[in-house]
Amino acid sequence: MRNIIGTAVSGEDFFQRPNVIKRIARSLEDGNHVYLSAPRRVGKTSIMNYLRENGLKNRVFVYEITESIGDTEDFYKILAKKIIESQAFRGLDKVSERFRKATEKLIQHINISVDLPFVKIATQNTDKISFHSEFEKILEELELNNLHLVIMIDEFPKTLENIMNRKGKPEALQFLQIFRDLVHNPKIKGKVQFLLTGSIGLPPIVKKLDALHLITMLNVIEVPPLNTEEAGKMLQQILDNYQVQIQPDAIKTILEEIDWLIPFHIQLAAQEIIDVYEYENQIIDNQLVKRAFAQILHHRNNVYFEIYLERLKKNLETPDYKFANELLDKIANKDSIDKAETHDLAVKHSVTDTYKATLESLVYDGYINNHDDVNRYRFNSSIFKLWWKKYVC
Numbered sequence: 167m168r169n170i171i172g173t174a175v176s177g178e179d180f181f182q183r184p185n186v187i188k189r190i191a192r193s194l195e196d197g198n199h200v201y202l203s204a205p206r207r208v209g210k211t212s213i214m215n216y217l218r219e220n221g222l223k224n225r226v227f228v229y230e231i232t233e234s235i236g237d238t239e240d241f242y243k244i245l246a247k248k249i250i251e252s253q254a255f256r257g258l259d260k261v262s263e264r265f266r267k268a269t270e271k272l273i274q275h276i277n278i279s280v281d282l283p284f285v286k287i288a289t290q291n292t293d294k295i296s297f298h299s300e301f302e303k304i305l306e307e308l309e310l311n312n313l314h315l316v317i318m319i320d321e322f323p324k325t326l327e328n329i330m331n332r333k334g335k336p337e338a339l340q341f342l343q344i345f346r347d348l349v350h351n352p353k354i355k356g357k358v359q360f361l362l363t364g365s366i367g368l369p370p371i372v373k374k375l376d377a378l379h380l381i382t383m384l385n386v387i388e389v390p391p392l393n394t395e396e397a398g399k400m401l402q403q404i405l406d407n408y409q410v411q412i413q414p415d416a417i418k419t420i421l422e423e424i425d426w427l428i429p430f431h432i433q434l435a436a437q438e439i440i441d442v443y444e445y446e447n448q449i450i451d452n453q454l455v456k457r458a459f460a461q462i463l464h465h466r467n468n469v470y471f472e473i474y475l476e477r478l479k480k481n482l483e484t485p486d487y488k489f490a491n492e493l494l495d496k497i498a499n500k501d502s503i504d505k506a507e508t509h510d511l512a513v514k515h516s517v518t519d520t521y522k523a524t525l526e527s528l529v530y531d532g533y534i535n536n537h538d539d540v541n542r543y544r545f546n547s548s549i550f551k552l553w554w555k556k557y558v559c
């Protein structure tokens with residue numbers, strides 16, 4: 167397995183995650199719409215890649231990433247394009263008149279070149295159309311026999327956030343309402359399903375809109391970190407690929423040091439282990455593991471962690487940002503912080519009305535958790551904690 171750092175993997179580079187895949191498959195088979203929930207960099211996009219490549223019984227997948235989209239109509243335009251271009255569409259022969267017309271209308275308004283047997287392409291048309299209505303029409307009329315179409319939308323929460331920031335809350339609410347109506351359309355139910363995810367959490371954004379009732383149709387599936395056995399296997403597979411020799415005991419130490427066993431952090435550790443091995447040319451033991459870990463905090467990895475700090479700056483009002491910053495400083499220095507202290511800190515920064523929402527997004531976005539003890543928050547990742555201590559505190 168190659169060590170592909172920073173971008174979603176596919177094919178041979180995907181470390182198998184049968185448990186998560188099984189849970190997604192079961193939920194889709196039960197007819198749910200799914201929201202894949204996990205903090206940044208846990209491997210959501212890679213899982214979607216796996217599904218695209220390998221499929222599931224009776225299901226065809228299309229995938230679109232909507233990170234840069236900040237407008238409802240653009241959102242449906244891009245989804246329509248993806249679906250019209252999909253393999254599923256190309257296989258259609260008998261279609262209804264309404265379906266044919268809606269498809270032709272969309273093709274006239276989207277820059278797309280596709281050859282479909284049932285479509286007589288007319289010239290481009292600049293009349294205004296409602297992309298979301300036409301999109302809904304083609305889904306209503308779509309006949310895939312016994313197959314189900316699963317539309318995977320990566321970065322759905324980012325789209326919602328973009329609309330909220332660029333166009334305001336009423337338009338963001340309308341976006342959610344339109345999406346919910348589409349999902350509830352009885353003519354679509356049972357043949358089209360949505361699988362959503364994103365690098366930022368959906369519920370905290372929807373909460374800002376006071377609209378949690380608009381996402382209750384989503385079945386949330388958590389993507390957990392790897393367990394110790396899986397993480398050891400993944401690390402070994404990467405190291406084998408680079409012919410790195412390592413003592414079993416050292417593998418155990420690496421996993422203990424990483425603590426939060428997400429594939430990305432295993433890759434970061436593997437990168438340094440490979441470097442140390444090549445430099446020293448000797449079997450990796452606990453001593454060399456220590457050296458490798460010191461290197462993880464090297465400048466070259468800043469780019470992966472700075473994004474967490476930037477997001478806080480960009481998305482929080484100044485007092486909330488100051489609160490979050492000091493909170494993380496305290497956790498980095500003391501390992502954990504209890505709830506009473508978070509309240510004291512909120513009083514200090516005059517954010518008693520908003521600090522709970524800030525805490526919740528820090529949990530959702532993968533900075534901190536209170537899994538072990540509901541009254542104490544700690545960093546998810548010991549690597550990130552060390553980075554915060556070195557570069558931010």
Ligand SMILES: Nc1ncnc2c1ncn2[C@@H]1O[C@H](COP(=O)(O)OP(=O)(O)OP(=O)(O)O)[C@@H](O)[C@H]1O
Pocket residue numbers: 170171172173174175179180181182183204205206207208209210211212213364365366429430433
């Ligand atoms: N199953 C896996 N096998 C191998 N590497 C993986 C796997 N899952 C994730 N990774 C690695 O972890 C990193 C993050 O993966 P990915 O982009 O899929 O995560 P994500 O949860 O979609 O991240 P983001 O929240 O930033 O969108 C990448 O470096 C990728 O190579």
Ligand SMILES: [Mg+2]
Pocket residue numbers: 174210211212320364365
């Ligand atoms: Mg992703």
